[in-house]
Amino acid sequence: MDNKFMPFEDWQFCNEYIWKSRWIFAKTMADNPHFYTLRKDSVDDEFVRFVLLIRKYGFRMKYGRSWYICLRVNDWYYWTMGCPIHNCPKTGTILINRKECKLAGEHSYDDIAEDYESAFTEDIFADEDVQTADLISRHNTSGRTLEIGCGSGMVTRNLIFNHDRYVGIDPSANMLEKFHAVPQLADLKTVNTDFESFADGDRFNFVFATYGAASYVRPEFWNRLPDILERGGSFLLMFYADDYVPVTHIYSGSEMPYFSATEFTAYCDISVKKSRAGNYVVIEGVKNENLSSEKRL
Numbered sequence: 104m105d106n107k108f109m110p111f112e113d114w115q116f117c118n119e120y121i122w123k124s125r126w127i128f129a130k131t132m133a134d135n136p137h138f139y140t141l142r143k144d145s146v147d148d149e150f151v152r153f154v155l156l157i158r159k160y161g162f163r164m165k166y167g168r169s170w171y172i173c174l175r176v177n178d179w180y181y182w183t184m185g186c187p188i189h190n191c192p193k194t195g196t197i198l199i200n201r202k203e204c205k206l207a208g209e210h211s212y213d214d215i216a217e218d219y220e221s222a223f224t225e226d227i228f229a230d231e232d233v234q235t236a237d238l239i240s241r242h243n244t245s246g247r248t249l250e251i252g253c254g255s256g257m258v259t260r261n262l263i264f265n266h267d268r269y270v271g272i273d274p275s276a277n278m279l280e281k282f283h284a285v286p287q288l289a290d291l292k293t294v295n296t297d298f299e300s301f302a303d304g305d306r307f308n309f310v311f312a313t314y315g316a317a318s319y320v321r322p323e324f325w326n327r328l329p330d331i332l333e334r335g336g337s338f339l340l341m342f343y344a345d346d347y348v349p350v351t352h353i354y355s356g357s358e359m360p361y362f363s364a365t366e367f368t369a370y371c372d373i374s375v376k377k378s379r380a381g382n383y384v385v386i387e388g389v390k391n392e393n394l395s396s397e398k399r400l
């Protein structure tokens with residue numbers, strides 16, 4: 104159930120279309136709460152473009168006995184009934200539906216959220232915390248900051264940053280629940296989404312992912328980094344080192360697929376600094392003239 108990678112210009116268009124459209128609650132289907140927007144209320148070209156993008160980059164999802172092509176943007180699914188694209192109330196496509204993703208319990212990390220932090224109580228992990236906080240403090244954390252895979256906020260709670268300009272994302276609703284239970288993180292903005300489905304109208308000054316969170320993102324989606332960063336903005340991504348078996352995997356018996364830093368560099372033509380911090384490979388970079396769209400895949 105994953106979106107396919109789409110060019111950033113199209114992805115931004117989807118986000119803008121969603122924000123400016125009027126979404127009406129479908130009163131007749133209270134057992135399947137969802138909303139819809141009407142073609143007649145949209146600029147027609149924009150409606151058609153969004154529908155075609157859903158169909159090209161979405162994934163198949165079953166509801167009842169039927170399969171639909173859905174696109175996920177943040178914590179919502181978008182779909183049509185699959186009719187031809189022409190504008191006819193009887194045989195064409197005249198509305199787009201959307202429904203909130205109720206992700207709790209669907210992500211592997213939901214199962215380990217309760218005990219996640221107890222896997223990191225040994226001294227070696229405290230050393231890693233210090234190393235990680237030190238690496239992050241070298242970046243500008245006072246601007247718009249995106250944390251990918253913020254989890255229960257184990258690192259976040261020890262950082263100094265601008266709380267009003269922070270966004271944390273994570274596909275595990277249970278990990279986010281833990282995050283908001285930490286008093287100093289309770290009011291921070293979070294979105295229950297993976298990076299692959301994340302869209303935001305504004306760019307960020309700093310993007311980071313700690314303790315292996317970067318390893319769960321499908322590598323082609325790192326091509327979005329230059330687009331979501333402000334010029335001069337920077338990023339720090341921690342991947343599991345190849346010689347390390349993630350402690351959460353041992354502990355939970357989970358076999359979640361993940362990627363290495365090598366795959367990041369294979370997919371993304373971005374000049375980066377690579378270093379090692381404990382069990383992780385750290386990839387850092389700055390968006391400057393060299394990190395332009397021409398250099399991306």
Ligand SMILES: C[S@@+](CC[C@H](N)C(=O)[O-])C[C@H]1O[C@@H](n2cnc3c(N)ncnc32)[C@H](O)[C@@H]1O
Pocket residue numbers: 210212251252253254255256257258272273274275278296297298299312313314315316319320321351
């Ligand atoms: C090893 S935990 C790290 C959590 C936190 N960063 C920390 O330092 O404790 C990895 C986190 O990445 C999240 N994650 C998994 N797949 C993801 C994806 N595709 N995009 C963003 N986050 C993801 C998991 O739900 C989990 O909370």
